[in-house]
């Protein structure tokens with residue numbers, strides 16, 4: 001089959017790879033009909049994620065048709081149309097039972113590597129390094145889905161792929177980001193990053209009762225989408241001093257809830273920004289915590305910091321003193337996607353939201369390598385890419 005494979009920094013190829021097979025009674029095989037490129041894929045593309053190997057199949061935002069089921073699968077049949085969450089979860093360990101699906105204790109066969117690095121291993125993820133399971137991803141014609149009764153959500157309506165595809169990741173991610181922000185009625189919510197995750201965080205902040213949403217980025221069409229589709233006020237982080245603007249907009253109090261929807265590849269400004277970039281290149285620091293620093297500084301006392309943005313290792317100069325003395329709450333994590341599938345599908349079916357608003361590019365899988373570059377460089381007005389195998 002054809003698949004997008006990783007071959008090193010900025011080297012994604014379209015290759016012929018073996019088709020997946022059922023290896024466990026709880027597996028299903030999906031024929032992919034639509035698959036997206038995520039901001040998290042850019043961390044692989046840019047070479048920041050350890051334990052990638054040449055030839056790894058990329059992708060973790062897929063949907064398609066079930067074409068094979070193992071003997072132990074109870075809820076799916078051949079012909080079912082499903083969206084597959086990026087988190088692989090067993091459904092029966094302590095963490096899954098608590099709804100903490102991205103922390104599943106059973107789905108990472110390489111848990112030892114992750115344990116060495118983090119103390120304990122989170123769940124396995126599709127197409128996201130050997131440390132997180134070494135699973136082949138969904139930017140391909142076919143995908144093997146382990147624990148097929150736990151992950152995929154069946155789409156029984158005739159909603160087009162474009163409207164339901166993002167249940168795999170970015171809609172639940174934006175929603176969990178807003179939930180983690182502990183938004184109370186009429187709160188002011190600041191969202192750093194107006195990429196796809198930021199856009200869904202903005203939408204979700206309104207759903208959860210925000211009184212005001214302020215979005216921060218520097219890419220004009222992303223800021224425009226935040227204003228026009230997201231009804232947010234916007235701040236351009238290169239034209240304005242973010243701290244001064246946010247203080248000005250909130251009477252010196254700071255936003256009640258701050259969402260970092262940027263993560264490890266933040267553009268830093270000033271000396272610290274340059275230092276982070278140099279240290280990250282030299283592998284002296286894994287992450288560029290520019291937004292984390294700024295959000296801690298800006299957040300109102302006693303407020304909440306929600307971090308959906310992905311960080312990978314250790315970061316320098318994170319202001320833990322201000323974090324502690326301002327009594328901030330921090331909530332973060334890879335999304336517990338399974339927890340959100342039914343309620344968010346319901347919202348789409350009810351017409352509360354049409355997630356396809358973020359799509360700017362729809363291309364054949366063959367154009368994947370080019371699309372990684374376009375999306376990374378934010379060229380051609382690119383906000384979200386959907387590929388069709």
Ligand SMILES: NC(=O)c1ccc[n+]([C@@H]2O[C@H](COP(=O)([O-])OP(=O)(O)OC[C@H]3O[C@@H](n4cnc5c(N)ncnc54)[C@H](O)[C@@H]3O)[C@@H](O)[C@H]2O)c1
Nearest residue numbers: 039040193195196197217262263266267308309310334335
């Ligand atoms: N927690 C999860 O489960 C989960 C799931 C999906 C994605 N993510 C992560 O969410 C983050 C965003 O994903 P995306 O798909 O929207 O990516 P993206 O790269 O399209 O968007 C990131 C945006 O941040 C902006 N940005 C960069 N530096 C900034 C700064 N200093 N201040 C404000 N904005 C800044 C960029 O201009 C860009 O528009 C990534 O780190 C991704 O890995 C996490």
Ligand SMILES: [Zn+2]
Nearest residue numbers: 038039040169
């Ligand atoms: Zn993702």
Ligand SMILES: [Zn+2]
Nearest residue numbers: 090093096104
């Ligand atoms: Zn589990």
